[in-house]
Amino acid sequence: MRSIQFLLIMAVIFTSFGSVNAQTGHQFNFKKNKKINVAFFVFNDVEALDLNGPIDVLTKANTMDPVYNLYTVSLTREAVKAQGDVFKMNATYTIEDAPQADILIMPGGSTMQINKLCADHPELITWLKKQHESTEVTMSVCTGAFFLASSGILDGKQATTHFSAIDLLRKNEKFKVVENLRYIQDGKVLTTAGITSGLDGALYLSELISGKAVADQIAQILIYNRNGDLSFMDAVAK
Numbered sequence: 679m680r681s682i683q684f685l686l687i688m689a690v691i692f693t694s695f696g697s698v699n700a701q702t703g704h705q706f707n708f709k710k711n712k713k714i715n716v717a718f719f720v721f722n723d724v725e726a727l728d729l730n731g732p733i734d735v736l737t738k739a740n741t742m743d744p745v746y747n748l749y750t751v752s753l754t755r756e757a758v759k760a761q762g763d764v765f766k767m768n769a770t771y772t773i774e775d776a777p778q779a780d781i782l783i784m785p786g787g788s789t790m791q792i793n794k795l796c797a798d799h800p801e802l803i804t805w806l807k808k809q810h811e812s813t814e815v816t817m818s819v820c821t822g823a824f825f826l827a828s829s830g831i832l833d834g835k836q837a838t839t840h841f842s843a844i845d846l847l848r849k850n851e852k853f854k855v856v857e858n859l860r861y862i863q864d865g866k867v868l869t870t871a872g873i874t875s876g877l878d879g880a881l882y883l884s885e886l887i888s889g890k891a892v893a894d895q896i897a898q899i900l901i902y903n904r905n906g907d908l909s910f911m912d913a914v915a916k
């Protein structure tokens with residue numbers, strides 16, 4: 679009887695329109711008294727808020743609970759540009775010398791560009807798969823889900839992405855695409871919807887690692903409603 683009730687509850691969670699998020703019963707296992715390596719992959723024309731949102735959340739978490747080692751990783755030593763030529767950055771590491779991440783975060787950008795990047799650079803896919811083998815969490819923001827799809831990390835799982843790319847992601851039948859959620863956790867894979875949903879994913883992780891009080895305080899500092907749903911999207915679409 680209890681198992682039936684559990685299944686019914688899970689069905690409601692995964693099908694309710696406008697739900698904030700969904701997660702499985704998977705438990706993350708971050709070791710105490712050890713810095714948590716958090717790697718952010720950067721590439722030309724990365725969506726700035728996809729990248730900077732989670733960086734900002736976890737940087738603030740680090741001031742309250744200094745357990746995070748945050749760094750960026752790129753394909754080469756060349757500077758990476760974002761938002762056109764508005765700003766450029768040099769990553770901390772390349773995929774050749776980056777340490778093993780405990781949390782790997784893949785931000786988004788143009789789906790065409792991401793798919794081309796994956797096709798043209800098999801070494802990126804190799805690195806991503808290798809990192810994922812030992813991560814505690816592999817997370818995508820927005821269309822960063824296409825990195826995970828190209829590497830097979832999403833196979834057999836549920837995932838989400840930006841609403842404009844949902845149909846494109848659904849063309850891959852090896853996993854189930856879920857919409858109307860800010861984020862969804864399936865095992866150790868955490869995918870988030872469009873752009874600002876990266877804040878939700880990062881706040882979710884900061885709560886799991888550093889506690890709800892820390893995550894709520896960060897949201898307050900950001901003046902961000904982490905409890906909002908996506909029902910407003912329906913009104914905008916109309």
